[in-house]
Amino acid sequence: MNPSIQDPLPGIDQFRLDGQVALVTGGTKGLGLAMASGLASAGTNVALVSRNLDEAEQQATQIASQYGVHAIGLAADVTCEEACSLMVHDCRDRLGEIDILINNAGINIRGPVDELSLADFESVLATNVRGPWLSTRAVIPGMKERKSGRIIHIASTLGLIGLSNRTPYASSKGAVVQLTRAMALEFAPWNITCNAICPGPFLTEMNYSIANSPEALATIVGATALNRWGELREIQGAAIFLASRASSYMTGSMLVVDGGWTAR
Helix, strand or coil: CCCCCCCCCCHHHHHCCCCCEEEEECCCCHHHHHHHHHHHHCCCEEEEEECCHHHHHHHHHHHHHHHCCCEEEEECCCCCHHHHHHHHHHHHHHHCCCCEEEECCCCCCCCCHHHCCHHHHHHHHHHHHHHHHHHHHHHHHHHHHHCCEEEEEECCHHHCCCCCCCHHHHHHHHHHHHHHHHHHHHHHHHCEEEEEEEECCECCHHHHHHCCCHHHHHHHHHHCCCCCCECHHHHHHHHHHHHCHHHCCCCCCEEEECCCHHHC
8 A cells, every 4th residue: 555645654762762672792981872862762662781790781781871771780701502591581570571682792802813713713703703693592582472572683784795814803703794694584474673783984983092093094094985994873773763763664774884895
């Protein structure tokens, strides 16, 4: 049926998230906190997950005060199967069924292949790949039961292109890209979408140590069309969009927010 004047399109209302519940791993700093705050501004009740409970609770209190939503802090190691199950149970018990999962927890260990240890490589893959898989597995039964849900993985521009001295991180984020596609196909019959955000160079704590290095200025920031680091506010729109009804016909997509890096 074609929309008419008597049946207007929803427009900006599609981006409202009033009363929904979001679980955000790695949600107490950087991109995770920015995305959680963005969802809260659209009316979402949020659970912020960190390994540090005090930090998670402090940030949750601030979000609740600022946006007038319910917000809680949870402690969990997303590489641990039992911890992910408890994390989801606690979130449901305190906030209700989970509508949105943002798998943001991640680490990066840089260096040449021959100077990195196997433990370095495996620790990055454990957090960046096993973590999203375990967290998603823990929330998906509830979403299937309600035939509704939004899974948002945080991949990276480095899941799409290469960069030297980043083999653990690039490998893990490439895996997240494929994880997103496979999960999108698997969950579609239950009206559950699975998409990924691929951030470019954002100036987060993960990047402070290299922010002003010649390599970063030349090969990272200098590689973007906008020739600068991304600002935290610039990730919020992508998260709100993928969490909302506005993205209901998107699944298995990589939403690139990279200042034009991959356009070159």
